[in-house]
Amino acid sequence: MDKGESNKISSAAETIALVWHSPKELPFHIAGLAWFKQESVYRRLPLTPNFSIPPAVDDLANCTAGGQIRFQTNSSRLSVKVRLTGKANMNHMPATGQCGFDCYIGMPGKQMYYSTTKYDHTKQEYEFSMFEKLIVGVQNITLYFPLYQGVEEVLIGIDPDADIISPPPYQRNQRIIFYGTSITQGGCASRPGMAYTNILSRKINAEFINLGFSGSGKGEAEMAHIVSEIPNPALLVLDYEANSVSPELLQMTLPGFILIYRNKHPDVPIVVLSQIRFGQELFDRELLELRLQRKRIQMETVNAFREKGDKRIFFHDGEHLLGAADFNECTVDGIHPTDLGFNRMAEQLAPILKPYILGSD
Structure with missing residues (x-):
């Protein structure tokens, strides 16, 4: 031929x-x-x-x-x-x-x-x-x-x-749930696979549920009830600090959200993840202080639950998820990560989250 x-x-x-x-x-x-x-x-x-x-x-x-x-x-x-x-x-x-x-x-x-x-x-x-x-x-x-x-x-x-x-089954029949902000939702990845929860789904063989809501994930009690309805959770990650409106409101909503979820799922690990650094905080002292204040509130909230006997709740500092030296080069607008930023977040979060996942070895 x-x-x-x-x-x-x-x-x-x-x-x-x-x-x-x-x-x-x-x-x-x-x-x-x-x-x-x-x-x-x-x-x-x-x-x-x-x-x-x-x-x-x-x-x-x-x-x-x-x-x-x-x-x-x-x-x-x-x-x-x-x-x-x-x-x-x-x-x-x-x-x-x-x-x-x-x-x-x-x-x-x-x-x-x-x-x-x-x-x-x-x-x-x-x-x-x-x-x-x-x-x-x-x-x-x-x-x-x-x-x-x-x-x-x-x-x-x-x-x-x-x-x-049919696709291969997941390693575990459980969901890893993220509740958070526009960053959680995937803003501003250049393509869907580069949202950090999607990158994590290729590193951890489980179903990931993305409940990031741009400008609107504020820790409402109603959302805590709805999130708690999702069956077979392996881990809940709360990443809504950047949408929390004010430190005072965060101090109110975070314990309430955790209590509502914990009443439904007493054994499911919960990770409270503080926000990434925003580029403007290098020049705006008030923005930096606001982030540090909200981080303290989250740390204190987690510690209070642990002191009361809840050993399945954890805090992780998101300050260096974008890197330490050049974090300000990893966003589109000083806030939302590029693909580089999201990849750095996922690379660091994967080994941190794996030990927390319910039923993990």
Whole structure:
């Protein structure tokens, strides 16, 4: 067969139509959305929560940060069709991070980045080929949902004769839950896989639940009740200091949040994580003092619980998560980390969190 004929055959194979599948159907697995199994909606909180939540939190719950589509396939091609709830509109975060999907390939703990959806950012619907000529053989696929936009529908397109297989089970059937701020949600990662909770999900073989709410995760008692409804928790991380409004309010909400959660989950480890350093504090003494004051409140709160016998609550200082010397080079705007900043956070947090996880060796 000459080279020209070979190219014709290859081109003909590429024109064969893909078969489209909904990841809401088995054997696909939707991870990171705690109420998906009951409601089949791409949303981070229940549609009708048992407790009243602020309108801003209710709206941000439609952003799909932390959501994952997990499956295995032997398809040589994989595409996605996506219908978003809105258009890309952020001025300090790439549309690939706000509205895109990331594709990672590899078994748990060995996932490697492959591609990110790119599209006309003025549109709410797009189709994108994640890969077209993947080496034949069963591959484990992880698709990360957008961080700052809602997804009305996503479809997965593969070769007509390809198989879809359930993903490998997690090492433990428990959730690691993060409650926090816009930084927790993933602002301002350039693509979904670089949010620090998503990076951690590739280092710790468990399901991660991202409940970061931009400007709106303030430690409300109602949110503590809702978070406590999530079954099979292995660890709860409270990372909402930067949204706490004032030291006085933090001093009120933090003990209350912990008590509500502890009443429902007496044995689940809780880590209170203080915020990263903001670049402006190098020049703004008041901003520095505010962070140090709030850090003291968190440390004192944790110590008070431990003195009363709760030995499963811990404090971790987030001051150096971005590094010590050049932390101010790791953000987009002095506050929200870049991919470099998020990677540094995850690299440091993984070995810190592993010993706390309920049931870990």
